[in-house]
Amino acid sequence: MTNNVNFPTFTGTLFILIFIISVIGNGLLLCVLFIYENLKSITNIFILNLVCSDLIFTITLPFWAVDHLHHWVFGDFFCKLISAAFFVGLYSSVILLTAMTVDRFITVVLHNQLNKLDRKKYAIGACVAAWVISISASLREAVITKVGNWENYTYCETSEDNLGQHLQVSLLFFLPFAIVIFCYSAILKKVLQALNRKKHRTVVVLLCIVAAFFICWGPYHIMFLIHSLYTPKGCKTQEWLAITSRICEMLAYSHCCMNPLLYMVSQKLQKHLLNLLHCENMKEKCKHLTVLFTNTKFCGILDNLY
Secondary structure, eight states: OOOOTTSHHHHHHHHHHHHHHHHHHHHHHHHHHHHTSOTTSHHHHHHHHHHHHHHHHHTTHHHHHHHHHSOOOSHHHHHHHHHHHHHHHHHHHHHHHHHHHHHHHHHHTSOOOOOHHHHHHHHHHHHHHHHHHHHHHHHHHHHHEEEEEETTEEEEEEOOOHHHHHHHHIIIIIHHHHHHHHHHHHHHHHHHHHTOHHHHHHHHHHHHHHHHHHHHHHHHHHHHHHHHHOOOOSHHHHHHHHHHHHHHHHHHHGGGGTHHHHHTTOHHHHHHHHHHHHTTTHHHHHHHHHTTTTOOOOOOTTGGGO
């Protein structure tokens, strides 16, 4: 995560702003899930894990902000730890979104109507696998990341490992992207044939959630591959790549605060947020919280869209 001297103040300030928005948005969404919603719902299982993924990524932003505004002052241990957390948040998000897409594909296209208990087991298994894979992949980043110095400037950066970078980016970003494209192409075709407006809205909402991730992170990973494969020659080329990388980086980092905004299309969530902000029915909310894990009714924030 190299620094471009043309952008430190702007990018550092933007990271702090994204951090604040993400903490507030994902924090409110987390409160809604625990206070109002049934965490046994398949939909909410995925949403809860995505929120946790976004928050893990979010906690790294203040460190990168300081790195851009000043330089890396947190030492080698935190350089490795924050880099690992960065990739845990990134990779868990892409795997969880892919798992959610595959679940929709199986239900809508293949008409595999598993009972809710089996679907719940598969959803939990997918979430556990997402965390295991993302944590395992991040360990490599922790090993190859180190603090470096250049002209009295201290930075936290990944050392050169082009083959490993190519394999990891391909397996943990572009492969899931290909799976998502395939699944949603089939889902859209099926839903459009059904002429069901409710299903249309379902697909649009989920497609927006998944598309937002790949639109934000796609350019970042493309630039990542370009840097790995191509060594720029000449000052103008280096400057152009540095500026483009910074823009892609800012777009990618902003994703962690977008999901709460996308979930706001749910009228159910809007109602929950209003109740939460106005502290309405506090006794009922507390009562609901105490029986949250014994309630057998399956419901979710986006269930009215399914």
